[in-house]
Amino acid sequence: MDPNEHALHNAPFLWRNPEPKASYDAVIVGGGLHGLSTAYYLAKNHGLTNIAVVERGWIGNGNAVRNTTIIRSNYLWDESAAMYEHALQLWEGWGEELDYDILFSQRGVLNLAHNLHDERESIRRVNANRLNGVDAEWLDADAVKEFCPIVDISPEARYPVMGATLQRRGGIARHDAVIFALGRACDALGVDIIQGCEVTDIDVVNGRVTGLQTSRGPIAAGKVGLVAAGRTSLLTAMAGFAVPIQSHPLQALVSEVYEQVLNCVVMSNAVHVYVSQAHKGELVMGAGIDAFNSYAQRGGLHVIEEQMSAGMQLFPQFSRARVLRTWGGIVDVCPDASPIVGLTPVENLYVNCGWGTGGFKATPGSGWVMAHTIATGEPHALNRPFSLERFETGELIDEHGAAAVAH
Amino acid sequence: MFQIRCPYCGPRDEPEFKYGGQAHVAYPADPEQLSDEEWTRFLFVRDNSRGRYAERWNHAAGCRRWFNVIRDNGTHEMVGSYRSGEQPEEAR
Numbered sequence: 090m091d092p093n094e095h096a097l098h099n100a101p102f103l104w105r106n107p108e109p110k111a112s113y114d115a116v117i118v119g120g121g122l123h124g125l126s127t128a129y130y131l132a133k134n135h136g137l138t139n140i141a142v143v144e145r146g147w148i149g150n151g152n153a154v155r156n157t158t159i160i161r162s163n164y165l166w167d168e169s170a171a172m173y174e175h176a177l178q179l180w181e182g183w184g185e186e187l188d189y190d191i192l193f194s195q196r197g198v199l200n201l202a203h204n205l206h207d208e209r210e211s212i213r214r215v216n217a218n219r220l221n222g223v224d225a226e227w228l229d230a231d232a233v234k235e236f237c238p239i240v241d242i243s244p245e246a247r248y249p250v251m252g253a254t255l256q257r258r259g260g261i262a263r264h265d266a267v268i269f270a271l272g273r274a275c276d277a278l279g280v281d282i283i284q285g286c287e288v289t290d291i292d293v294v295n296g297r298v299t300g301l302q303t304s305r306g307p308i309a310a311g312k313v314g315l316v317a318a319g320r321t322s323l324l325t326a327m328a329g330f331a332v333p334i335q336s337h338p339l340q341a342l343v344s345e346v347y348e349q350v351l352n353c354v355v356m357s358n359a360v361h362v363y364v365s366q367a368h369k370g371e372l373v374m375g376a377g378i379d380a381f382n383s384y385a386q387r388g389g390l391h392v393i394e395e396q397m398s399a400g401m402q403l404f405p406q407f408s409r410a411r412v413l414r415t416w417g418g419i420v421d422v423c424p425d426a427s428p429i430v431g432l433t434p435v436e437n438l439y440v441n442c443g444w445g446t447g448g449f450k451a452t453p454g455s456g457w458v459m460a461h462t463i464a465t466g467e468p469h470a471l472n473r474p475f476s477l478e479r480f481e482t483g484e485l486i487d488e489h490g491a492a493a494v495a496h
Numbered sequence: 497m498f499q500i501r502c503p504y505c506g507p508r509d510e511p512e513f514k515y516g517g518q519a520h521v522a523y524p525a526d527p528e529q530l531s532d533e534e535w536t537r538f539l540f541v542r543d544n545s546r547g548r549y550a551e552r553w554n555h556a557a558g559c560r561r562w563f564n565v566i567r568d569n570g571t572h573e574m575v576g577s578y579r580s581g582e583q584p585e586e587a588r
Contacts, residue, residue, distance in 0.1 A: 322544035333540035380515035
């Protein structure tokens with residue numbers, strides 16, 4: 090089906106479906122949540138309204154609708170804590186600001202510890218979070234049971250629960266609603282959201298970007314921001330440089346709809362699953378990536394099986410739940426599991442990628458700093474450490490294993 | 497789930513294997529002469545193109561040997577596999 094037709098059927102009132110103009114001050118490539126968020130803040134914070142978001146598919150087709158909607162900011166390292174906490178603070182006012190019920194629910198995020206090493210690392214992270222102004226608590230096993238009664242804390246478990254960190258301000262939001270809210274807000278500010286518009290080449294003249302070749306014709310652009318997650322490498326290759334990213338499938342699943350039984354988000358590194366229950370009642374589960382590179386938006390069933398077995402270890406009563414649907418998206422994984430947001434070797438071309446398995450939570454903050462970077466030509470203080478150069482200088486932000494979840 | 501042809505053991509299910517990333521990435525011939533940029537490329541940057549991709553797999557729950565696979569990462573078509581030391585053209 091023509092993607093535009095699809096969008097028209099589904100969202101005729103939230104945003105226009107304009108023809109691309111010949112030229113824009115800035116074009117964002119990628120109509121996912123981070124791309125829309127970038128366009129929103131370019132218009133709102135920086136007054137750029139002659140701008141467009143170009144999307145190869147349609148709005149609400151890619152990772153925007155494939156994530157598990159978890160929001161938290163309890164990252165270990167200072168740079169990440171600052172970035173994600175800024176995003177969380179924006180989430181706290183976003184529904185009101187966008188005038189849309191995005192069902193942001195600060196129900197708390199538990200990160201379980203299953204062995205002595207987990208416990209020490211967790212307490213270290215709680216202390217690091219507090220020093221960075223991020224709310225964090227350490228709960229022993231009994232307190233975990235009190236906070237989330239359906240978690241199995243029996244000592245006979247193969248990986249017994251020894252305790253957990255708790256970020257009370259963490260939680261979930263409804264990702265569809267966030268898409269609708271952002272699309273509508275961008276459109277109202279004058280942003281052209283152009284769907285079914287695939288970038289086929291990037292025009293670079295004397296080291297400076299001048300426009301895009303697309304499936305809907307050439308578009309001249311003063312500035313270009315690449316916000317294309319798993320397809321970033323294909324775009325940067327058009328502009329003549331590479332990013333240290335590998336594209337992998339990340340799978341998730343939902344159960345059939347049940348009464349509310351799970352009152353918070355539960356994540357476990359050692360058993361390796363993260364679980365929450367959507368407002369409507371589905372249990373939502375995810376875990377790690379499929380190991381291989383892929384652009385095919387699907388992965389192996391054994392990965393889903395591992396997630397479910399981990400889920401059942403923590404919640405024995407889930408053994409009788411039934412899977413409704415599984416799916417995969419393509420995530421952009423960086424060697425240090427931290428994003429790249431900033432300048433590129435090409436003038437006026439900016440990149441925002443590498444959020445890997447955890448981009449949803451960063452949506453408002455990512456757009457905020459990317460918009461600043463595009464509008465001013467300089468990174469915002471929050472994304473300065475997340476530069477492409479860090480792989481050359483060695484100033485990595487190594488969140489593999491440090492960020493409260495295995496990636 | 498893939499079925500992967502181990503060149504030593506024959507076709508087996510994917511969970512028997514570990515993934516090793518892009519194949520044919522040679523260690524720098526003269527590491528001391530590398531610039532920071534060249535080191536960055538060797539350490540962190542791997543091909544992430546779409547289409548036929550040469551990659552390493554290890555038959556971890558089998559013969560434990562490394563070998564190479566050509567796979568289309570856009571369609572998940574398994575084109576063929578070949579032993580370490582052989583070239584992609586020898587894949588079958």
